[in-house]
Amino acid sequence: xxxxxxxxxxxxxxxxxxxxxxxxxxxxxxxxxxxxxxxxxxxxxxxxxxxxxxxxxxxxxxxxxxxxxxxxxxxxxxxxxxxxxxxxxxxxxxxxxxxxxxxxxxxxxxxxxxxxxxxxxxxxxxxxxxxxxxxxxxxxxxxxxxxxxxxxxxxxxxxxxxxxxxxxxxxxxxxxxxxxxxxxxxxxxxxxxxxxxxxxxxxxxxxxxxxxxxxxxxxxxxxxxxxxxxxxxxxxxxxxxxxxxxxxxxxxxxxxxxxxxxxxxxxxxxxxxxxxxxxxxxxxxxxxxxxxxxxxxxxxxxxxxxxxxxxxxxxxxxxxxxxxxxxxxxxxxxxxx
Ligand code: SF4
Numbered sequence: 001x002x003x004x005x006x007x008x009x010x011x012x013x014x015x016x017x018x019x020x021x022x023x024x025x026x027x028x029x030x031x032x033x034x035x036x037x038x039x040x041x042x043x044x045x046x047x048x049x050x051x052x053x054x055x056x057x058x059x060x061x062x063x064x065x066x067x068x069x070x071x072x073x074x075x076x077x078x079x080x081x082x083x084x085x086x087x088x089x090x091x092x093x094x095x096x097x098x099x100x101x102x103x104x105x106x107x108x109x110x111x112x113x114x115x116x117x118x119x120x121x122x123x124x125x126x127x128x129x130x131x132x133x134x135x136x137x138x139x140x141x142x143x144x145x146x147x148x149x150x151x152x153x154x155x156x157x158x159x160x161x162x163x164x165x166x167x168x169x170x171x172x173x174x175x176x177x178x179x180x181x182x183x184x185x186x187x188x189x190x191x192x193x194x195x196x197x198x199x200x201x202x203x204x205x206x207x208x209x210x211x212x213x214x215x216x217x218x219x220x221x222x223x224x225x226x227x228x229x230x231x232x233x234x235x236x237x238x239x240x241x242x243x244x245x246x247x248x249x250x251x252x253x254x255x256x257x258x259x260x261x262x263x264x265x266x267x268x269x270x271x272x273x274x275x276x277x278x279x280x281x282x283x284x285x286x287x288x289x290x291x292x293x294x295x296x297x298x299x300x301x302x303x304x305x306x307x308x309x310x311x312x313x314x315x316x317x318x319x320x321x322x323x324x325x326x327x328x329x330x331x332x333x334x335x336x337x
Contacts, residue, residue, distance in 0.1 A: 001173070002088045002106070002142045004060035006032040008041055012064045016110040022062055022146055039063055044103045049280040056103030057090055057204075060143070065109040068118040070132075077133035077166060079122055082115060083149040084108050084138040089170060090203035092282050093231055096137065098274050106138070108147050116156045123163045132157075134167035141171035151176060158183040168228060170205045172214035178221040187224040189262070190215040192249070194241035197233055201287060208245060216252045219261070226262035226334075229320075233268050233288065234312055243323055250327035261331040265320045269297075269307045313337075 007026045013019035026033055034043040044059050046052035070079040086106035087096060096104060109115065123130045134140055134153065144150050150167070157165040158181050166187040174188070192215075195208045206214075219225050227249065232242065253261070268288070270278075275289045294306035308316065317336045324333055 001145050002060070003029075004031060004106075005055070005058035006034060006043065006060075008034045008036050008043065008059065008061045008105070010036045010039060010061075010063040013062050013110045016064070018110040018112070018147065019062060022110075025146075036061075036063075039066065041103070041105065044105065046103065049102060050283070052102040053104060053281045056100075056105045057088060059103070059105035060146075061105050061107040063107055063109060064111050065115055068114065070118070070122065071136070073133045073136050077131040077136075079119075079130065079132050080136035081119060081132040081134045081153065081165065082109070082137070083112065083134050083153060084140040084143055084147075086137070087139040088142045089139060089205045091170075091205065092201045092203070092278055092285050092287050093268065093270070093274075095274075097277050097281065098271075099137065106143055108143050108149070110147075112147065112149050112152055116153065119156075119163065120160070123160060127162075129162050129164055131164045131166060134165060135169065139169050139171060140167055141169045141173060144173065144176070148176075151180060154180050154182050154186045157185040160185065170202065170211060172206045172210045174214050174218055177223075178217055182221075182223055184222065184224055187226065188215075188218050189226040189228055189264075190218075191228045191230060192245065193229065193231075194238075194245050196235070196237070196241055197231075201285075208248070212249055212252045215249075219253055219257050224260055226264065228264045228266065230264070230266035231268035232265060232316060232320075234308060234316065235288075239319060242319070246323045246327050255330070258328050258330040261328065262334050263320075263324055263328065263331055264334045265316075265336040267308050267313060267316055267337060269305045271299075271303055271305050273303070 009023055044055050046055040065082055073080045086100055086104055088106055119132055140150055153165055157163050164185050168189040168191055170191045190211055192211050198208055270289050278285055291306055295309045296304050297307050298304045320336050
């Protein structure tokens with residue numbers, strides 16, 4: 001469970017029951033509490049970029065979600081559902097590293113009911129089923145014991161014929177979600193990787209075995225589920241390790257449950273902006289980010305990224321098709337990129 005070094009609470013959040021409950025809980029715990037006049041944060045220490053990053057990651061902000069206009073979330077969902085922003089994990093390659101500023105704190109919202117009411121209006125606007133993504137700017141699970149936002153959201157969507165909810169996580173505290181009446185309207189995907197990748201780059205996240213165990217419980221509880229294997233790194237022993245990962249998954253999940261599972265495989269890539277930020281925050285990083293060993297691919301929005309070359313990607317594709325074909329022939333491979 002996330003034990004923040006400090007908690008910043010917007011005064012307005014104290015007008016909500018959840019805000020009051022959390023205030024009292026952190027007061028009883030003896031956690032440093034800073035009251036905020038507005039959504040502008042203050043009091044997070046740190047001078048170097050590394051320190052600011054660390055302190056940000058140890059800070060929880062409790063606020064009221066003001067903007068209830070949801071961002072689009074193509075192609076995996078229609079809209080982002082803003083339940084949490086930020087994540088306590090310290091994955092070196094994380095896409096959030098370039099999104100959340102120098103002090104990447106986690107912000108939770110006390111007006112969950114208003115957020116869900118707003119989601120209803122997006123569903124009322126047409127005939128099609130609308131999909132909401134709950135992890136577009138966060139991993140929502142580590143702060144779930146404080147807010148129970150996922151619990152409320154899963155229960156809410158269970159009764160929405162034209163709404164579906166999905167989120168992805170690396171965390172394992174899913175027990176409170178297992179007994180919910182979800183009616184198959186929430187999809188839970190687990191982001192998994194080899195132990196070597198987890199130990200080297202995914203700091204403060206659960207082990208491969210624990211993630212697999214959590215995923216297996218979620219599948220047993222009847223949730224639609226899937227796996228994102230990402231980022232895939234082509235290091236010396238990669239084939240042996242990823243083979244072992246897929247085999248361990250197959251051993252944990254009974255074959256009759258393979259039918260509904262999805263797999264998404266994403267090779268490692270980086271932008272120059274991300275590389276610079278990562279090297280500021282993790283000066284000793286061993287992430288493979290040598291431009292000359294990669295192919296530069298122009299992006300949609302004027303910035304490009306460094307990807308593995310064509311032959312490497314082809315080898316990766318064939319490898320995962322073969323392995324997943326061997327162990328998960330009934331599952332759906334969404335993409336391998
Ligand atoms: Fe980023 Fe996910 Fe790691 Fe959190 S768990 S730091 S969101 S990659």
